[in-house]
Amino acid sequence: MAAHHHHHEHAGADLTRAAEATLVKAGEQWTTMRAQVFGALAGFDKPASAYDIADAVSKTEGRRVAANSVYRILDLFVGANLARRVESANAYVANAHPDCLHDCIFLVCDRCGQTTHIDDDSITGTVRNAAKGAGFVPVRPVIEVRGVCAECDQGSAQPAAGPGAS
Template sequence: MAHDHSHSHANCGRDVEALKAKARDALIAAGEQWTAMREAVFVELARYDSPVSAYQIADDLSQTRGKRVAPNSVYRILDVFVAKNLTVKIESANAFLANSHPGEEHDCVFLVCDTCGTASHVDSETVGQNLRDIASSQNFRADRPILEIRGKCSDCR
């Protein structure tokens, strides 16, 4: 039986340390290294409650560390995080969110507010399977269906 449930990506109430530990464990289990820089990028990302760009993360880390952190380095780390399901990418905004359940694969429907920039996602096996079926009917294998819905959140309506 398919299940649908919503996960807010607001960090209010989020235990960043517990999320970091889950992300570290998932990355190591996937055969990758958890370096100090990867940790710093993940922690910075987890502080945000809306999608954030690699440039913003690089700027924040540069200020925190007192030396310049190159956006290219942050992008490379975020690419690893996306590939290993520690982070999700909002393609239309070229921005990232910390995955609230690192390392778990799931199909996401993102609800992105064009006014305030917040994003939440709904894990929907039903929608994900429908998208896979559409792809399959075109002789295309969908590895990771992601659907983004742009509009206005309840606070901005």
């Protein structure tokens, strides 16, 4: 049986408040630019690159925002648990529960790019224990499963042939 862990998922203004509180608790400042980057990131429904976020903030601000500045902020956000990096896509998602530190498993659709985050402590614990057993100190396991989401797969699945089918 999978060991899922439960937490409160934040959304909208509540997510922004939770992110700000988590960053401040980590000893960092919640600046206007960081708020804008977080707001842009949280506004995407799929993982966003630093360039996507820079473009969104640039449009909102009416001035060009450099992707390098966004990368630095995203690195800070990942370190503070406000965002997660989807490694295989070189993109980021806002963490809907920044006040809960844990390992994530991402399901990444190769057709539409939708990324679903799931928690399963038994899987991530097994990965951490395997690393430790090999004499390695795991810091941040990255588990991503590439495939096709249920929405993209609708209609493309063939029914299995039953007994007696020719």
